[in-house]
Amino acid sequence: MIKNIFIVLFIFSIALINAQTKKPIDKNKVKGKGKPEITYKDTTAPEPELTPMEKLELDLPLETEIDPMTGKKTFFKDRKRKNDSLRANLRAQLKKEKMVFSVKTKHPRPKSTDKTQLCFNIVSKDTNLLYCANDSICKDPEVSKILFEKAKGDTTYMLIYVDAFTKSKSDGGLCNGGKETKLFFTRWNTKTNQAKWKQKTISSCIKGVTNMTKGSVMDWDKTVPLLISFNRGPNFYDIKFDPEHPELGMQSNKDSEGK
Numbered sequence: 001m002i003k004n005i006f007i008v009l010f011i012f013s014i015a016l017i018n019a020q021t022k023k024p025i026d027k028n029k030v031k032g033k034g035k036p037e038i039t040y041k042d043t044t045a046p047e048p049e050l051t052p053m054e055k056l057e058l059d060l061p062l063e064t065e066i067d068p069m070t071g072k073k074t075f076f077k078d079r080k081r082k083n084d085s086l087r088a089n090l091r092a093q094l095k096k097e098k099m100v101f102s103v104k105t106k107h108p109r110p111k112s113t114d115k116t117q118l119c120f121n122i123v124s125k126d127t128n129l130l131y132c133a134n135d136s137i138c139k140d141p142e143v144s145k146i147l148f149e150k151a152k153g154d155t156t157y158m159l160i161y162v163d164a165f166t167k168s169k170s171d172g173g174l175c176n177g178g179k180e181t182k183l184f185f186t187r188w189n190t191k192t193n194q195a196k197w198k199q200k201t202i203s204s205c206i207k208g209v210t211n212m213t214k215g216s217v218m219d220w221d222k223t224v225p226l227l228i229s230f231n232r233g234p235n236f237y238d239i240k241f242d243p244e245h246p247e248l249g250m251q252s253n254k255d256s257e258g259k
Contacts, residue, residue, distance in 0.1 A: 049109065056090055098128045103144035103162055106132060120184070124156045127190045131197060137206055138164045138180040147183075148222060150246050154191040157246035159226075160184040161217060166205050178205025183217075183228070183239070185249045200239055200250055202230045212236070 050058075063080045066073050102121045108114035118135035121128060141164040148159040166178040181203035188195035203211040212229040220226050228239040240251045 052090060052094060053087070056086060060086065099123050099126075101144075101146060103141050103160070105135075105139045105141075118162070120160065120186075122158060122160075122186065122188065122195075124151065124188070124190050127193065129188060129193055129195055131186070131195060133197070133199075137166060137204070138162060138182055140164060143218075145218065147217070147220060147226070148241070148243055148246065150243070151190075152247070154189050155247075156188045156190055157249075158184075158186045158188065159241055159246075159250075160186070175205035180204050180206070181211065183250065185241070187247070187249065198249060200228075200252065202228055202239070208232055 060083045061079050062076075063083060064073055064075050098121065100121070101123055104119055104121075106117040106119050108116060115134045116136040116139060117132040118138055118141075119130060119132040121130050141162050143161070143163040145161045146158055147161050148157070150157050161181075161183060163179065163181045166175045166180050181201070183200045183202060185198045186195045201207060201209050202213070202217075203209055209230055209232045212231055213227070214229075217226070217228065222243050225243065226239075226241040228241075230237055230239075238253050242248060242251075
């Protein structure tokens with residue numbers, strides 16, 4: 001009898017402790033039939049982007065192997081020869097790509113805070129320079145061309161034409177299929193590999209810029225100064241580039257426009 005009473009008291013005390021320590025459910029966190037809604041936050045940091053050479057190394061077969069039983073290391077000369085050949089071919093390919101003029105859009109990786117950039121790879125003799133500027137409107141250019149290039153001493157002057165379809169839908173889709181045209185001037189010191197850049201937007205649907213130039217900019221023959229006219233709203237602007245004096249860059253009646 002005493003034993004039964006002890007067991008009942010023990011069970012009652014356990015139930016009382018559970019009732020006192022049980023936390024009430026927050027109604028704000030309950031969804032459906034009393035089931036608490038659990039949310040998880042992704043705290044995984046994005047993996048750094050591998051270089052082409054790093055990607056190649058991951059795919060190459062091992063040049064040495066260790067026997068797990070004996071600890072003996074075996075070196076494979078034939079694998080190393082093949083691997084070295086693949087490495088040399090990739091280095092030559094990357095160098096060749098660097099020595100070609102190009103204008104491309106660099107898109108940010110998913111979940112990255114980076115911005116869309118327009119990147120230029122310019123070349124002079126055996127030197128190249130990569131320059132990127134934030135640009136989410138003039139994306140994936142259909143046309144890019146060096147209109148003018150001249151070297152004076154250690155400085156190379158370039159005038160670059162870039163034309164792209166507007167991809168942005170920030171205007172509600174009104175400018176889908178519209179154009180975005182820009183001129184870029186660079187003063188590049190090939191000895192220090194430093195450059196100063198200046199850009200002008202001469203046509204843009206989203207920005208409301210209309211090109212009023214007579215004739216095609218692409219057809220400029222470089223024998224006379226390049227004259228460009230455009231308007232933005234009620235204002236009209238003129239740009240002049242003199243091939244005889246490239247150090248003056250793009251001269252405008254409003255130099256602050258387009259920066």
